[in-house]
Amino acid sequence: MPTVQLQVLDLGAGTGLGTRGAAALGHTVIAVDSSEDMLSVLQMENEELPSSVSARISTVVGSAEHLPLEARSVDAIMCLQAWHWVNPALAILECDRVLRPQGMMGLAWHTWDRSNEWVQALAAIVEPDGMPADQTQSVPRELAGRGSFERKHFPFSYDMTVEQLLGLASSWSFVTERPDHDDVLARIHHLGSRAALAKTGLLSFPHITAAFRLNRSTEDPVTASKPL
Template sequence: MPLVSWLLGSPSRGHRLAVLDLGAGTGLGTRTIATLGHVVTAVDTVDDMLSVLRKVRKELPHRVAGRITTATGSAERIPLRNRSVDAISCLQAWHWVDPARAMAECDRVLRPNGMVGLAWHTWDRTSEWVKALAAIIEPGETPADRTRSVPAEFAGRGTF
């Protein structure tokens, strides 16, 4: 996931980030974060989703698997201590949360100068084949470009 690499980068020696992967699901983003070298806690509301990550974690190299923990919870009730993470990633999941309650929880668990990264998959309509595919899947629709928008609850916070 190039996005996760761009957001978090690879840690300098001895400076791993503590990352919360919020709405982690089966842990695709979680595994990328751990592979980069960060310590990550995957949180999801559905324990069955996390069980997939727990099973796959056993097949990962020990140094990567050892950086991953899982916990059942939600954006509105994050099961972590106050100021316990340097960064929060929420990939393909923020649209499921109550934004006001989730922001309060994110603020609670983030350390000072911590960062939050949200991401969704979007169509790259600059490519002709993607335009053709979109015309088949979404005939007559011209979706708004959401690639540059910021959820209202984040407006005016930090840098984008």
């Protein structure tokens, strides 16, 4: 249990993985998502939690551009693997509105660990035009000037079978929308078979979570005249 209990907005909460994590730490969490289906899954998952944790979670249908919250009502905002879906110019205005002065904001994305040799080979298969821009290299420009940012990387790996890798690759739009997607999947299968451990049949897909934390400046962005 934290020494300070925060009122936290989980923006783009989805099925609530981050929501449950924050609530388990003792914070009160408002999960906001535009998908009622996603929030229904979150609510079902919450039923499996201890009552002391689930009682700290509430869900609201809404969007980053139109947050159904009162002004200055939250101490912290977290947006996990979701900021790239929002209209940033509108979303930051709403975040400014609901966040209390000197409140915190955290953003995080998962990205492949491209230092790994087989991940580099996978990227060569699925990214024929080269590596796309890495959104985790800097904070969104709309947030510039709103305080100081800390950035940390957290490595982790998914252990999966080759078939699970194929299922994952089949969900990537940049694979499914290619006219040669069958050939691409066949090449991924071949690569995965070579990378998998003979003893277990599993391969390790290394990732990095790039996390940013904004500590708000003392100047209130809602009343400040500084343009976006």
